[in-house]
Amino acid sequence: MSDEEWYDVVVVGAGVAGALIAKAVSDAKLTALVLEAGPERATSFDGYQRHVRHFYAAAAKNAESAWPPDPHAPQPDTADIRQGSGYFIQRGPDRYGSSYTRARGGSTLHWLGVSLRMLPEDFGIRTRYGVGRDWPIGYDELEPYYRKAEVAMGVSADVADQRYHGLTFGEGYDYPMRRLPLSYSDTKLAEAIAGLTVDVGAGPVPVTVRSYPAARNSTPRPGYRPIGTIDKRPEGGEVEMFVGERCAGNTSCTPICPIQAKYNAGRTLTQADDTYLRLIPQAVVSHIDIDSESGQVSGLTYLRYDDSGFTIHRVRGGAYVLAAHAVENAKLMLLSGLGGQHVGRNLMDHPALYAWGLAPEPIGAFRGPLSTAGIEELRAGAFRSQHAAFRFDVGNDGWRATTGAPDTTVAAAIRQQGLYGPRLRESLAAALSRQVRLSLAVEQLPDPANQVTIDPSQRDPLGIPRPAISYQIDDYTKAGMAAATQVAQAIFQRAGIADCTDHASGTWFPTVTWGDQVFAYHGMGHFAGTHAMGSGPHDSVVDSYQRSWEHRNLYLVGSGSMPTMGTSNPTLTLAALAIRTAEQLIASMSRG
Numbered sequence: 001m002s003d004e005e006w007y008d009v010v011v012v013g014a015g016v017a018g019a020l021i022a023k024a025v026s027d028a029k030l031t032a033l034v035l036e037a038g039p040e041r042a043t044s045f046d047g048y049q050r051h052v053r054h055f056y057a058a059a060a061k062n063a064e065s066a067w068p069p070d071p072h073a074p075q076p077d078t079a080d081i082r083q084g085s086g087y088f089i090q091r092g093p094d095r096y097g098s099s100y101t102r103a104r105g106g107s108t109l110h111w112l113g114v115s116l117r118m119l120p121e122d123f124g125i126r127t128r129y130g131v132g133r134d135w136p137i138g139y140d141e142l143e144p145y146y147r148k149a150e151v152a153m154g155v156s157a158d159v160a161d162q163r164y165h166g167l168t169f170g171e172g173y174d175y176p177m178r179r180l181p182l183s184y185s186d187t188k189l190a191e192a193i194a195g196l197t198v199d200v201g202a203g204p205v206p207v208t209v210r211s212y213p214a215a216r217n218s219t220p221r222p223g224y225r226p227i228g229t230i231d232k233r234p235e236g237g238e239v240e241m242f243v244g245e246r247c248a249g250n251t252s253c254t255p256i257c258p259i260q261a262k263y264n265a266g267r268t269l270t271q272a273d274d275t276y277l278r279l280i281p282q283a284v285v286s287h288i289d290i291d292s293e294s295g296q297v298s299g300l301t302y303l304r305y306d307d308s309g310f311t312i313h314r315v316r317g318g319a320y321v322l323a324a325h326a327v328e329n330a331k332l333m334l335l336s337g338l339g340g341q342h343v344g345r346n347l348m349d350h351p352a353l354y355a356w357g358l359a360p361e362p363i364g365a366f367r368g369p370l371s372t373a374g375i376e377e378l379r380a381g382a383f384r385s386q387h388a389a390f391r392f393d394v395g396n397d398g399w400r401a402t403t404g405a406p407d408t409t410v411a412a413a414i415r416q417q418g419l420y421g422p423r424l425r426e427s428l429a430a431a432l433s434r435q436v437r438l439s440l441a442v443e444q445l446p447d448p449a450n451q452v453t454i455d456p457s458q459r460d461p462l463g464i465p466r467p468a469i470s471y472q473i474d475d476y477t478k479a480g481m482a483a484a485t486q487v488a489q490a491i492f493q494r495a496g497i498a499d500c501t502d503h504a505s506g507t508w509f510p511t512v513t514w515g516d517q518v519f520a521y522h523g524m525g526h527f528a529g530t531h532a533m534g535s536g537p538h539d540s541v542v543d544s545y546q547r548s549w550e551h552r553n554l555y556l557v558g559s560g561s562m563p564t565m566g567t568s569n570p571t572l573t574l575a576a577l578a579i580r581t582a583e584q585l586i587a588s589m590s591r592g
C-alpha cells in the first residue's frame, strides 16, 4: 500500500454525476480528487478522432463500438448481453439488457443525449396511483436544478414544446439552445397522424409527434456560449473548433458524434480548474474503509493499473462521493459490507420494444440525428394505477437493430429477390427510404427482488468480484408493453404504414410473455434504483441529498438514488440531483 493523500472531496467515477460534483467542488476552491476506473479516452482532438475512426471501422455498430473496454475495468457489452454472458452474471429469470461505459466521461460517451425532465406526477405515484414509491422531494424542489443541469450539459429545446403533463419552468426561462429542427421523417409522421386519439384505459388521448430536449448543440440563445468539448479552448483562438459544432445530423450520436455536437462528461471535467481538481485514471476503487468509532468513512482503497500490473493505494478526504454508476456504486458498497438491507435492490430500467414498418412513400430515413422527436402523451394518466406508462422515440435510422437493416435489407434484395445493378439500387432506395421505427420505452416499478449482488467466485482481472443481476419484468410493465404495442399499431394504421413488426425475427432480443403475446425487449441503458433515496434508513439508503443515512460523510449519487424513474431517460434528472447534492455538500463543508 502506498501514499495517503487528503482532499476535501474524493469522487469515485468520472461520469456526468461525478464530473458535475467535482467541478462544483473545485469551483468553490475546495480540493477534489476524481478516481476513475477506466482509461482517459479522447482527451485531445486527435484522440477523439481515433475513436471516430474506430467506430467507422467496427463491423457491428453498437453502443460500445467507438469505446473499446479496458480489461482491467470491465463493463457490460451489448453483444454479450444478447447471449446472456459477459461481465454481468445474469441470474434471471429475465435478462437485464443494458450496458454502460467505464472510461473518463462514463456512459455519456455513448449516450443518445435525450434530456427529458421527469413529470411532476412521477414524484408521487404511490400517493396518486397506489403503485411504486413516492420521492422524498417533488418536482418544484428540483425544478431550479433541472435548469442548472440543462445549462451545464447544453440542452437544446424550446419551452413552448415542453409544457405538457404539468411541466413548469422558471419565470422567463428557456433552454440554453433552440430546439433541433424536426427531421423530415418526424414531420411526415406528425402530419400523417394529425387528429389521432387513442385510449389505453383512461379515456381518449390525442397523440402528437413532439420535439424532445437533447444535449446536442444547436443555435445558442442570447447569452449562452456552448461549453467546450474535450480540449481546453485555445487562448485567443479564432476558430472555436473545440467548442463542438452544431449538430449536423450525422446519425451516429450513439455511440459517437463525429463533430462533438453531443455532450459528454469529459466537457465538464475539461472546464474545471485543475488547481483544485485532480483526476487519476485507471484507478479502480475496491473498498470503502469505515472508522469503527465514528461510523464515518475514513478512506478509500484503490488499485492503479497499467499493462504491467497494479499497485494498491489509499486516499482520505473530508467527504466521499460514489458516482460510479448504479451497478458499480452498489457493488462497491456490497464489497465493503456496507449499506444495510436496501443496497443493490429495486434495480430498474426502461424495457423497450420496437415497432417497425414501411411508409407508403419515402420519408427520408437515415437523414438527421438518430431521433429528434417522441410521442409523450402516454407518459401520464389515470391508467397508471393499472399499467405502466410509456413513451416513444421516433427513429430516423431505418429499422436498424430490429432486423439488422440496412445490411439485412441489402442481403434480402440480393439473396431472396436476386437483384443486382440498377434494379438493386432502385429497390434499396425504395425500401430504405420508407423504413419507419418506433422505440417503445416502458416504465418499470421498483421491486426489491430485482437486485445487484456480488459473486466472489467470479472475479475480474484485478480480482474484484463481478456483479450478479437478478431481474424480472412484472405484470404491471408487461401490461404497459401491451398497451404501447396497441398505440404503435394505431399510429401505423392511421399513417398508412405497413406494419412489419415481427418480434420473432429479432431473435437476439430476450423475450417475455403476456397472455398469448410475446414481446422481444431490450434495455435502454437506464439503470436506476440500487441505492434509492427515501424518508429514513428503514426504507432507503440515502436521503434526498443522496447522503448515506449510515455514514454521513458518504454520498451515493446517480440514477441509483432514484426511487422511481417514470418514463424519462434518467440523465438529466441525475444531473439535477448531483448539482443539488454538490450545493449542499459545499455548504456543509463551508460551515465546517
Ligand SMILES: Cc1cc2nc3c(=O)[nH]c(=O)nc-3n(C[C@H](O)[C@H](O)[C@H](O)COP(=O)(O)OP(=O)(O)OC[C@H]3O[C@@H](n4cnc5c(N)ncnc54)[C@H](O)[C@@H]3O)c2cc1C
Pocket: 012, 013, 014, 015, 016, 017, 018, 035, 036, 037, 038, 063, 073, 098, 099, 100, 101, 102, 103, 104, 105, 106, 107, 108, 110, 111, 112, 113, 114, 115, 116, 254, 283, 284, 285, 286, 323, 324, 325, 326, 328, 332, 524, 525, 526, 527, 557, 558, 559, 568, 569, 570, 571, 572, 574
Ligand atoms: C446506449 C445508451 C444510450 C443512452 N442514451 C441516453 C439518453 O439519450 N438520455 C439519457 O438520459 N440517458 C441515456 N443513457 C443513460 C446514460 O448514459 C446514463 O444515465 C449516464 O451516463 C449515467 O451517468 P453516471 O455518471 O451516473 O454513470 P457513468 O456515466 O456510467 O459514470 C460512472 C463512472 O464511474 C467509473 N467507475 C465505475 N466503477 C468504478 C470504480 N470502482 N472506481 C472508480 N471509478 C469507477 C466508470 O468508469 C465511469 O466513468 C444511455 C445509455 C446507453 C447505454
Ligand code: SF4
Pocket: 216, 246, 247, 248, 249, 250, 251, 252, 253, 254, 256, 257, 258, 259, 260, 261, 262, 368, 369, 370
Ligand atoms: S446527429 Fe450527428 S451531429 Fe448531431 S449529435 Fe448526433 S452524431 Fe452529432
